[in-house]
Amino acid sequence: xxxxxxxxxxxxxxxxxxxxxxxxxxxxxxxxxxxxxxxxxxxxxxxxxxxxxxxxxxxxxxxxxxxxxxxxxxxxxxxxxxxxxxxxxxxxxxxxxxxxxxxxxxxxxxxxxxxxxxxxxxxxxxxxxxxxxxxxxxxxxxxxxxxxxxxxxxxxxxxxxxxxxxxxxxxxxxxxxxxxxxxxxxxxxxxxxxxxxxxxxxxxxxxxxxxxxxxxxxxxxxxxxxxxxxxxxxxxxxxxxxxxxxxxxxxxxxxxxxxxxxxxxxxxxxxxxxxxxxxxxxxxxxxxxxxxxxxxxxxxxxx
Amino acid sequence: xxxxxxxxxxxxxxxxxxxxxxxxxxxxxxxxxxxxxxxxxxxxxxxxxxxxxxxxxxxxxxxxxxxxxxxxxxxxxxxxxxxxxxxxxxxxxxxxxxxxxxxxxxxxxxxxxxxxxxxxxxxxxxxxxxxxxxxxxxxxxxxxxxxxxxxxxxxxxxxxxxxxxxxxxxxxxxxxxx
Amino acid sequence: xxxxxxxxxxxxxxxxxxxxxxxxxxxxxxxxxxxxxxxxxxxxxxxxxxxxxxxxxxxxxxxxxxxxxxxxxxxxxxxxxxxxxxxxxxxxxxxxxxxxxxxxxxxxxxxxxxxxxxxxxxxxxxxxxxxxxxxxxxxxxxxxxxxxxxxxxxxxxxxxxxxxxxxxxxxxxxxxxxxxxxxxxxxxxxxxxxxxxxxxxxxxxxxxxxxxxxxxxxxxxxxxxxxxxxxxxxxxxxxxxxxxxxxxxxxxxxxxxxxxxxxxxxxxxxxxxxxxxxxxxxxxxxxxxxxxxxxxxxxxxxxxxxxxxxxxxxxxxxxxxxxxxxxxxxxxxxxxxxxxxxxxxxxxxxxxxxxxxxxx
Numbered sequence: 001x002x003x004x005x006x007x008x009x010x011x012x013x014x015x016x017x018x019x020x021x022x023x024x025x026x027x028x029x030x031x032x033x034x035x036x037x038x039x040x041x042x043x044x045x046x047x048x049x050x051x052x053x054x055x056x057x058x059x060x061x062x063x064x065x066x067x068x069x070x071x072x073x074x075x076x077x078x079x080x081x082x083x084x085x086x087x088x089x090x091x092x093x094x095x096x097x098x099x100x101x102x103x104x105x106x107x108x109x110x111x112x113x114x115x116x117x118x119x120x121x122x123x124x125x126x127x128x129x130x131x132x133x134x135x136x137x138x139x140x141x142x143x144x145x146x147x148x149x150x151x152x153x154x155x156x157x158x159x160x161x162x163x164x165x166x167x168x169x170x171x172x173x174x175x176x177x178x179x180x181x182x183x184x185x186x187x188x189x190x191x192x193x194x195x196x197x198x199x200x201x202x203x204x205x206x207x208x209x210x211x212x213x214x215x216x217x218x219x220x221x222x223x224x225x226x227x228x229x230x231x232x233x234x235x236x237x238x239x240x241x242x243x244x245x246x247x248x249x250x251x252x253x254x255x256x257x258x259x260x261x262x263x264x265x266x267x268x269x270x271x272x273x274x275x276x277x278x279x280x281x282x283x284x285x286x287x288x289x290x291x292x293x294x295x296x297x298x299x300x301x302x303x
Numbered sequence: 304x305x306x307x308x309x310x311x312x313x314x315x316x317x318x319x320x321x322x323x324x325x326x327x328x329x330x331x332x333x334x335x336x337x338x339x340x341x342x343x344x345x346x347x348x349x350x351x352x353x354x355x356x357x358x359x360x361x362x363x364x365x366x367x368x369x370x371x372x373x374x375x376x377x378x379x380x381x382x383x384x385x386x387x388x389x390x391x392x393x394x395x396x397x398x399x400x401x402x403x404x405x406x407x408x409x410x411x412x413x414x415x416x417x418x419x420x421x422x423x424x425x426x427x428x429x430x431x432x433x434x435x436x437x438x439x440x441x442x443x444x445x446x447x448x449x450x451x452x453x454x455x456x457x458x459x460x461x462x463x464x465x466x467x468x469x470x471x472x473x474x475x476x477x478x479x480x481x
Numbered sequence: 482x483x484x485x486x487x488x489x490x491x492x493x494x495x496x497x498x499x500x501x502x503x504x505x506x507x508x509x510x511x512x513x514x515x516x517x518x519x520x521x522x523x524x525x526x527x528x529x530x531x532x533x534x535x536x537x538x539x540x541x542x543x544x545x546x547x548x549x550x551x552x553x554x555x556x557x558x559x560x561x562x563x564x565x566x567x568x569x570x571x572x573x574x575x576x577x578x579x580x581x582x583x584x585x586x587x588x589x590x591x592x593x594x595x596x597x598x599x600x601x602x603x604x605x606x607x608x609x610x611x612x613x614x615x616x617x618x619x620x621x622x623x624x625x626x627x628x629x630x631x632x633x634x635x636x637x638x639x640x641x642x643x644x645x646x647x648x649x650x651x652x653x654x655x656x657x658x659x660x661x662x663x664x665x666x667x668x669x670x671x672x673x674x675x676x677x678x679x680x681x682x683x684x685x686x687x688x689x690x691x692x693x694x695x696x697x698x699x700x701x702x703x704x705x706x707x708x709x710x711x712x713x714x715x716x717x718x719x720x721x722x723x724x725x726x727x728x729x730x731x732x733x734x735x736x737x738x739x740x741x742x743x744x745x746x747x748x749x750x751x752x753x754x755x756x757x758x759x760x761x762x763x764x765x766x767x768x769x770x771x772x773x774x775x776x777x778x779x780x781x782x783x784x785x786x787x788x789x790x791x792x793x794x795x796x797x798x799x800x801x802x803x804x805x806x807x808x809x810x811x812x813x814x815x816x817x818x819x820x821x822x823x824x825x826x827x828x829x830x831x832x833x834x835x836x837x838x839x840x841x
Contacts (some may be wrong), residue, residue, distance in 0.1 A: 383786065385784075413692040424526075
C-alpha cells in the first residue's frame, strides 16, 4: 500500500447479529451498543449491518433452537470469509440455562467455528464492547491491515457509566475455607454451572463461568457465604480458553483428631451461625468427626 | 362475592346438566380462585358457553399428566377462565390412551392457539379444531413430546451437559489447584 | 393474490427477536396472515419440570429479558400461595418497585424501536439514552441491567439501603421531564402521526373477541389491569390510574405505554415514601406441600397467569404460564388486514410482541 500524506481511515468493520432463539436480553444490550453513545461500537471503528453478506464480524445470541438452526446456519454461511465469529451470552457458548432441552441444538460451536466468547446473562454492554474489540483486533490480524487511525478504546478507558452505587454482579468467587460441602449452591444453580467432585485429598468445587447466569442464587443460599460476586464483568475470551474459564477450589480433608478418619473441616463461618462465641471446648469438638462426637456426647453411635 | 359464586356454580349446572361443586379460595388480598371438576369431559363445551354467558374470558388451558397417570391411566386438562379478576379453573379427566376433547373455539376464539399447543405436546385429539397444525414444535421433534419426556423427568438426559463437563474437568485437571 | 414469507428480526438489530410470517397480499395490501411461531421455543415448560423450585426462579427469569422480573415474582407468588407463606410487607413494596422499574424500561424500549421503524433515527437514540437512566438504576440496585435476580421464595433477595433508596428517588426525578417530553414528541411528530394514526386498528369488540390484555387491550378501550382487578404486592395500597385510550390504533398503543411509564414513576415514588420497615424475606427454606395455585400479575405486556401444581417434592408436577403476548398474535390478523405491506413491521411492533415469552 503506497503511503499517502495523511493516514487513510481504517476500514469500518461491519457487525451482523444473528438471533438463534435468545431471550432477547443479549439482543437488547446489543441494540444499546448501536444507539447509546457511551457504549457505542462506533468508537471501535465498527458499525452494524443488517445484511450478512456485508458483514466482517458475525455475532450470535441464543442457544440455537432446533427450529431456528437451519436458518441461522444459512445466514451464517452468507457472511463472507474470512470472518470472525463472536458468541454473546452463555446460551450460544454452552446452552446456558436451556442446556439439555429437547428443543435446543446448541452449543453453537458444534456447527461452526467460533473465535470469541462473551459470557454473561446478559453481559454488560461494556463487556460486549470489550469482546467486540477483541474480535476486531483478531479480524485485523487475519487481514494484516493497517492499524486503527485512532487508538482503540480499552474497556478500562471507558467511563463506568452507572451513576449510582456500583454494583455489577460479575463473576463468582469461591472461598474454600468457608465451604462446608452442603452443595446448596449446586442444588439451586439453574445453569448447571457448579460441580463438586470428591477425591482423596478433599472436595473439589468447580464453577464454569461459561454456564453461569450470574444470578447469585448460589451465594444467596450459601449458609457460610463461601460464594460471592466479584463485580468483574470483563470475561470475553478466545474460543481456545472456553473450557478453562473456571473458578476452582479444594476443601481439603483433615484427619479427625479422635480416630484419624478424613473429614471435611468445620468452617469458622458455620460456627458463627450456630454459636454466640467460640469456646476452647467448641474448638476441640470441631476437630472431631461426627462419629467421635456422638461417642463423646451420648456414649455410642446412633444409626 | 358469595352470591356471585353461587351463581357461577348454578350456571355451570344449568349449561352442562351436571351438578358442579366449586371450591373457592380467597387470598390475603381478596383475590378469588375457584376450582371444580366436570364428570364428563365433553361437557367442557357447554361449560365454556356458561363462562361466556357470565362474560368470562378464557385465560389459559393446562394439559398435564398427573404423577399417578402411569398407574391410573388418567390425564387431565385444566381450563382457566377469568371472571372479572377471579380465576375459575374447570378440570376434566381423560383417558391416557385415545383422549379426545371438543374444541371450545366456537365460544372462545383464543382457544385456538391453546388447543394447538397441547395437541402437539400430548396425545390428545381436539375434535372440531379449525386449524390443527403444529404451533411451536419444530417438525424434527416427534409429536406428543411430553408423553415421552415427562414420565422420565427424574432421569435427566443431560447428554450435552455431560459432554461439556467432561471437557471442563479434563482441561482443568492439568492446572495446579491450590 | 400472492403469498410471501416475511421475516422480521434475525439480523435486524433493532428488531430484537426472530419472527416469521406468511402474508397473503393483494398487490401491496395484506389480505391474510399466518404466524410461524416456535423459533425461540426452548422447551421451557419441560425444563421447569426437570428443575427444582429454586432453579426455576432463575430459569423463568430468562423466558424474556424485558418482562424478566414478572416471571419469577409471579412464580414465587404461586409457590407462596401453596405453602401459605406470607411475604413481609417490605418485600411486597420491593417487588412492586422491581416490577415498575421493568415496566418503564420495557415500554421505553418499545417506543425506541417504533421510532427506529418510522425512520426517526435521532429519536430512537434519544429514547434509548433516556432508557439508560433505568438501566443504570437496575445495575446499581440489583447488579444486572436486565435480569434483576430480585426474587426468592418468601420475598426478595436484596434490601434497599437508605443510600440506594435515595439514589432511586433521584433517578425517578430524572425520568419525569424526559418522559413528558417523549410523550409530547411522539404525539405531535408529523411523521409518527401519519404512520400511526388510524393504522393497525383493533376495535374494542375484536379486542374482546381475541381476549387480548395489557396495553393492546387498554388502547382499544378495555380497561383491564391486573393490579386493580386482582391486586398483589403493594398495589392494593397504592394510588394510580389505569391508562385507557379508545382509538385502538398504533398511536393509541404508543400513548398508553408512555403514560403508563410516567404512572410507574409515581408508583415508585409512593413505594419509597410508604416503604415499611422489617425483613425482606420470610427467613426459611420452606416446605412446599402438595397443592395447586393460580397467580397473576400485570407484566409490561399485560396479564401474566401462572398455574402451579405440586406434589410435596421440590419439583413441580406441572408449571404452566400464559404470557400476555400470547393472544396478540392472532389479533394481528385483524390489525394487519387491509393494511399496507410496508406497515407490517410498525404494526407488529406496536403490539410490543414478545416472541421469547410466547414460544418459551
